């Protein structure tokens with residue numbers, strides 16, 4: 001048995017003016033996590049939300065808030081996001097070359113789950129030290145579009161990174177007990193037409209914005225994506 005499927009709608013595609021009700025709608029539709037895209041207008045050419053919004057949303061839900069930090073200085077966000085009630089803190093490897101060890105330690109000390117993300121142009125080898133270190137990350141987010149905006153086209157050539165990662169860490173367990181395979185998350189352009197490629201490459205956590213929020217029945221899209229991941233992971 002491989003890793004469990006996690007379907008995480010990207011709230012970037014939600015109606016931000018009704019964030020709490022959009023969040024509960026997604027949970028009713030079967031979402032496991034809520035993916036929160038935090039952008040600083042510097043690391044990426046877009047500006048979204050930060051800790052104050054996470055804090056407000058936290059008052060309305062106990063859901064796992066999977067925060068994706070597309071920011072130049074992730075260290076500055078650890079304390080505020082920890083206080084705000086974030087669950088996962090995934091920073092970009094391109095923004096943490098100097099201080100990832102300190103960053104991971106601090107994220108854990110604030111009770112959040114550390115993850116590392118990489119842009120399409122970044123080789124997968126760059127995240128190995130973060131998975132193998134003494135204080136490892138627990139999730140790897142493989143960007144399947146250029147970070148910054150929802151609604152872009154899935155880059156299928158990124159599946160090679162997912163395959164390589166799964167092969168290298170078939171059931172890498174950071175807690176040393178084989179019950180917790182590394183979470184491999186894909187983000188960007190996922191939906192009914194691309195899910196099989198991602199699932200068969202070994203991704204178990206699927207972020208999807210426009211395909212879920214744009215669907216007349218988001219629950220159907222979520223359950224279809226879950227089925228695709230489960231089918232692959234059950235045979236591992």
Ligand code: DX5
Nearest residue numbers: 147148150151188189209210
């Ligand atoms: C892009 C974000 C994604 C985005 C995904 O920078 O990281 O989470 O919202 O949206 P879709 O599924 O529309 O590509």
Ligand code: ZN
Nearest residue numbers: 037068187207
């Ligand atoms: Zn994201």
